[in-house]
Amino acid sequence: MAKTILLVEDEAAIREMIESALAHAGFNPLPAADAAEAERVMKQTRPDLILLDWMLPGVSGIELARRLRRDISTRELPIIMLTARCEEPDRVSGLEAGVDDYVGKPFSVRELIARIQAVLRRTAPRSETGPMEIEGLILDPSSHRVTAEGTPIKVGPTEFRMLRFFMGNRERVFTRSQLLDNVWGDNVYVEERTVDVHIRRLRKALAPFGYDKLVQTVHGTGYRFSTQTDS
Amino acid sequence: MAKTILLVEDEAAIREMIESALAHAGFNPLPAADAAEAERVMKQTRPDLILLDWMLPGVSGIELARRLRRDISTRELPIIMLTARCEEPDRVSGLEAGVDDYVGKPFSVRELIARIQAVLRRTAPRSETGPMEIEGLILDPSSHRVTAEGTPIKVGPTEFRMLRFFMGNRERVFTRSQLLDNVWGDNVYVEERTVDVHIRRLRKALAPFGYDKLVQTVHGTGYRFSTQTDS
DNA sequence: TCTAATTGTTACAGAATTGTTGCACGGATT
DNA sequence: AATCCGTGCAACAATTCTGTAACAATTAGA
Structure with missing residues (x-):
């Protein structure tokens, strides 16, 4: 980078x-x-x-x-x-x-x-990525907006990056360390538990529309963004 | 061609x-x-x-x-x-x-x-579309004027160019750097914070008619011109 | 069940970002 | 010359965001 x-x-x-x-x-x-x-x-x-x-x-x-x-x-x-x-x-x-x-x-x-x-x-060269959509949840990088059923959802900068990363890499488990690398950037040192806090903030933002269940915890490993029911 | x-x-x-x-x-x-x-x-x-x-x-x-x-x-x-x-x-x-x-x-x-x-x-796109209109807010490039519900709005030259750019590119975030390139010109060197000042001036001019909410802040990124409610 | 480990949740101080204002400067107009 | 206007900048205020710690809740395993 x-x-x-x-x-x-x-x-x-x-x-x-x-x-x-x-x-x-x-x-x-x-x-x-x-x-x-x-x-x-x-x-x-x-x-x-x-x-x-x-x-x-x-x-x-x-x-x-x-x-x-x-x-x-x-x-x-x-x-x-x-x-x-x-x-x-x-x-x-x-x-x-x-x-x-x-x-x-x-x-x-x-x-x-x-x-x-x-x-x-x-x-x-400009690499514009188009909007991503999962079950009605839309994230549009060009307008920097998250939308659920037409109504905009307010998320902070870090939550936005995290959601964008998750939507681009679904159905895969990521450790807190991997999330720090991909969402925060490689050479920054923050506590791993900080990931949990932002996971919480993302869930809270998505909760009013029921999308919080997409952000799943994999106990002992990390987190996963999935449309499958959590088992 | x-x-x-x-x-x-x-x-x-x-x-x-x-x-x-x-x-x-x-x-x-x-x-x-x-x-x-x-x-x-x-x-x-x-x-x-x-x-x-x-x-x-x-x-x-x-x-x-x-x-x-x-x-x-x-x-x-x-x-x-x-x-x-x-x-x-x-x-x-x-x-x-x-x-x-x-x-x-x-x-x-x-x-x-x-x-x-x-x-x-x-x-x-500018030369083909002529006057632009968004929810009663009209910008006419040929007469160099901005009007809201018939009454003229006084905006400075920079605010005019900024509004013209915004109205031609809605629903997209622009960084301060991009706004400098597109509104001021490519190789002009001014502080990025100067953008904020002109955003303020534009909002102030549009405020009496309620159009200031169209100029939205995207924290950590830049600004956006949008008819959707900011949330 | 009990315990240790892991995760959820909350509050808060400091950092970072943005809003706002006043002012000096230069050009244009009177 | 005097004045006005637009511009850019800096300084300060207000807001938002971030990371951390502390505590609560949950899970897994013995």
């Missing part, structure tokens, strides 16, 4: 500053000091985006960008260039290099993060 | 490059070197979109955009402006002039194509 971002910047101070900013924003930064190191790193890991300084010792940033565009495996890799404000490089060469965005130095950290997210958003 | 795109750009090198890029992407490019030539071309062919350079000899790009907005026949024509990063144009005044998006030079061909398609996608 966490996007990996290759950061190619020769000045150590700036590199470290951006690196910590990226980490803080939930990205996985891969620092590199020059083009050679960048290419070495890319042989091992395939980043989701490249932050590339315009001025680099040895192979310049724009030259590296051209190389990446030439290689079929990195042709679609988004590139954001870091340039000195109003340096205004040759327009046509910028066009040809196929850079996705420019950020002029000095820049605000938040602007940089915003531009990264914008580029990732534009680049990523 | 290939979309026709009028390209107004004075620098021949850039014009030709974009022209070939457009042709390659399946569009039908109509090149023009200045505003006068652009207006001449438009008398013969009606393009689906205009790519307009900010800096033009004679009549400037933004001035041409204003003229197009004044003319009823071209009022709904999507406009994308090409601006140099260092020119730092006032995007707000551009937005008020009715520009749909900005692309800062230098830009990648991919980005340009993506933005063109994005603008075409989101302006397509």
